[in-house]
Amino acid sequence: MATDTEALNAPQVPWATCLVPKEESRTGPRLPASEAVDFAVSSIDLKTRLYSNGPKSSAASRSFSLIQCASIASAAGAAGILLGMQSRAAKVDEKSTQASAELLPTALGSEIKGLKAPAVIPNTDYENEPKPQYYTDTSRPMHQRMESFVLDLQDRLVTALESLEPSRKFERDRWEREDGKGYGISCVMQDGQVFEKAGVNVSVIEGTLTPGQLKSMRDRNPQTAHKLSADEEYDFRVAGVSVVIHPRNPYAPTAHKNYRRFEVYRKGDKEAGPVMAWFGGGADLTPAYLFDEDVKYFHGTLKHACDAHDATYYPRFKAWCDKYFTNIHRGETRGVGGIFFDDLEDKSPEELFRFAYDSGNSFIKAYVPIVAKRMTMPYTQRERDWQLIRRGHYAEFNLVYDRGTKFGLMTPGARIESILMSLPLTARWEYMNKPEPGSPEEKLLKTVRTTTEWAN
Numbered sequence: 001m002a003t004d005t006e007a008l009n010a011p012q013v014p015w016a017t018c019l020v021p022k023e024e025s026r027t028g029p030r031l032p033a034s035e036a037v038d039f040a041v042s043s044i045d046l047k048t049r050l051y052s053n054g055p056k057s058s059a060a061s062r063s064f065s066l067i068q069c070a071s072i073a074s075a076a077g078a079a080g081i082l083l084g085m086q087s088r089a090a091k092v093d094e095k096s097t098q099a100s101a102e103l104l105p106t107a108l109g110s111e112i113k114g115l116k117a118p119a120v121i122p123n124t125d126y127e128n129e130p131k132p133q134y135y136t137d138t139s140r141p142m143h144q145r146m147e148s149f150v151l152d153l154q155d156r157l158v159t160a161l162e163s164l165e166p167s168r169k170f171e172r173d174r175w176e177r178e179d180g181k182g183y184g185i186s187c188v189m190q191d192g193q194v195f196e197k198a199g200v201n202v203s204v205i206e207g208t209l210t211p212g213q214l215k216s217m218r219d220r221n222p223q224t225a226h227k228l229s230a231d232e233e234y235d236f237r238v239a240g241v242s243v244v245i246h247p248r249n250p251y252a253p254t255a256h257k258n259y260r261r262f263e264v265y266r267k268g269d270k271e272a273g274p275v276m277a278w279f280g281g282g283a284d285l286t287p288a289y290l291f292d293e294d295v296k297y298f299h300g301t302l303k304h305a306c307d308a309h310d311a312t313y314y315p316r317f318k319a320w321c322d323k324y325f326t327n328i329h330r331g332e333t334r335g336v337g338g339i340f341f342d343d344l345e346d347k348s349p350e351e352l353f354r355f356a357y358d359s360g361n362s363f364i365k366a367y368v369p370i371v372a373k374r375m376t377m378p379y380t381q382r383e384r385d386w387q388l389i390r391r392g393h394y395a396e397f398n399l400v401y402d403r404g405t406k407f408g409l410m411t412p413g414a415r416i417e418s419i420l421m422s423l424p425l426t427a428r429w430e431y432m433n434k435p436e437p438g439s440p441e442e443k444l445l446k447t448v449r450t451t452t453e454w455a456n
Contacts, residue, residue, distance in 0.1 A: 112249065115193060117372040118163050123156040124368065126361035135357060142277070142349050143237055146261040147204050149353075150241040151185070153259070153360050154202045157243060158187050160368045161198060164375065168192035170200070179413050181206045186418045190425060194375050196248040199421035205411075206237040208267060212410050216403070221343045227276050233267040234275070241360070242404065244422040245367070250387035252374040253287035253294070254335070254394060255367045256422070258404060259360045261353075279352045280342040283363045284321055286335030286394055288387040290444045294370045295336045299454035301366035302339050302359070309355040310347075314455065317341045322451050327397050332448040334397045342403075386441050388428030398422050 123129075134140070134148035158170050170187040177183065182205030189198045209217075214234065218225040228234060240260025247254070259281035263274040285298050299318070306313035321340035326333050339359070344352060398405050408419035435441035 112193070112376050112378065115166065115376045117375065121160055121163055121364075121368050121372060123160045123361070124365040126358070126365065135354070138350065142353065143239060143261065143263060145353065146239040146356075149357060149360070150202050150204075150239055150259065153241050154185065154187060154200050156361070157200050157257075157364055157368075160364050161189070161195065161200075161245070164368070164372055165189065165192045165194045168195070170198070175415055175418070177205060177413050177415075179207075181413075184415065184418055186415075186421065188421060192248070194247060194249070194252075194371065196246050197425040198245040199243065201242045201418050201421055202240070203242070203418065204239045206235065207411065207413075209234045209236055209264070210410055210412070213407060216407070224276065224343060228264065235265045235267050235270065237263045237265070237270075237274075240281075242422070243363075245371075246391065246424045247371055247375060249375050249377060250288045250379050250383040251291075251377040252371045253285050254391070254424075255283065255285050255363075257281070257283040257360070257363045257367075259356050261356075277345065277349065278342070279344045279356050281356065281360070282317060282321055282338060282340035283359075283366065284325055284335055284338035284340065285367070286390070288390045288444065289383065289440050290336070290447055291374075294373070295452075295454050298336075298338065298366045298370065301362055303455045305358045305362035306339065306355075308358060309351070313341075313355070314339065318453075318455070325397065326401075327393055328401070330393065330396075332393070332445070333451070334394060334448075336447065336452070336454065385428060385430075386435075388426055389430060389433055390444075391424040391427040392429045395423050395427050 132148075132152060134145045134152070137145065162169055168189050168191070170189045173186040173188065175184050175186065182203065184201060184203040184205070186202075187200040189195050192198075214228065214230065218228060218230060238260055240258065243255070243257040245255045259279075261277065261279050263277040265274050266272065283302060285295060287294070303314040303318075306317065317339035318337060321337045322333055324340045325335065325337065346352075347355075402422075405419060405422070408414050409416070435445055
């Protein structure tokens with residue numbers, strides 16, 4: 001049996017072996033070469049805004065979207081010139097061609113310069129690593145093993161994310177509840193080159209259920225309503241890890257993960273054991289731009305972890321995720337889903353703990369290689385603005401519908417900074433924003449207004 005330290009130091013595999021296909025162009029969408037010159041010439045008059053963190057030159061008064069820039073590059077390769085092969089109706093002269101050539105390099109977000117994905121992402125091979133001691137030590141109470149698990153999972157994910165980010169490390173903020181009933185460790189990174197905001201939070205707390213919390217539990221689950229009386233008081237104990245990651249690059253998707261074990265006791269009687277205890281959690285993906293192969297890989301990895309324990313889990317939890325992560329007021333899902341489950345007690349605590357272990361660790365393998373693949377793709381202000389609009393929709397769900405956010409805000413003495421960690425650093429709301437027909441933005445919008453079986 002391996003110690004926790006030995007498990008963390010286990011050999012790693014190259015992250016690229018996680019993804020299929022292994023090789024893909026990082027230049028984004030391109031037009032066929034035969035159409036590129038015509039498109040590049042006609043694109044000069046399109047008014048899109050250039051995104052860059054660095055100073056903007058005077059030549060940046062006119063700019064190009066990623067697709068337009070790729071078209072210009074394709075034209076150069078096909079005809080041996082950048083623009084100005086022929087004047088066409090637009091009559092592009094030598095001066096405007098030179099200005100466009102000067103503009104092209106600045107169409108890259110300045111923060112991606114010098115970024116390089118690592119050859120190895122740590123902690124993506126959880127199935128072949130030695131299992132930590134808490135995994136098999138059945139002599140310890142389950143709530144203690146769950147505490148060890150979420151702390152370990154936090155460290156593993158932080159290490160994996162830091163392997164991509166050259167400019168920042170996570171800040172670790174350990175806090176104690178003022179009433180002495182628990183603690184947490186908030187690991188947060190802000191304003192990085194790769195991650196605009198990322199939080200990996202652990203909380204291990206206990207307390208007394210408020211009437212509102214008890215009512216919410218009873219309302220959502222008839223079994224809970226049968227076991228927990230509305231006329232009694234109950235104490236609770238919970239250990240969980242909550243993760244939200246907002247990359248800077250619009251082509252790298254936002255992701256969320258949460259795993260927890262919740263125990264409910266009759267008030268003042270923990271020695272008698274829990275009246276109810278269940279596992280909850282899941283992981284989901286929220287892209288601003290849709291790459292089908294990324295979504296299929298993400299879902300396929302989560303499905304593999306589910307299937308190792310119960311073949312019914314993935315289809316059940318995938319459908320649950322689609323239903324739960326829905327902005328009802330907009331008629332769209334928050335993203336492209338994943339898995340979600342709550343009040344899970346259909347197997348022994350030991351079986352469910354091992355499922356939580358595999359499922360929680362599979363997120364690192366499912367998500368971090370996607371960021372590594374997309375974090376250096378060039379983009380412009382058009383893609384950045386759309387990313388911020390989608391983040392606004394993300395924030396709407398978290399503030400209006402998310403159970404964890406509402407439970408935390410209803411808990412006396414809760415740490416508000418940690419609860420609202422899931423919100424993005426920046427977001428955008430535009431009045432009556434409507435993507436152009438046939439655009440990548442419209443494709444994403446159509447996708448989140450329906451459901452897709454990505455793993456099949």
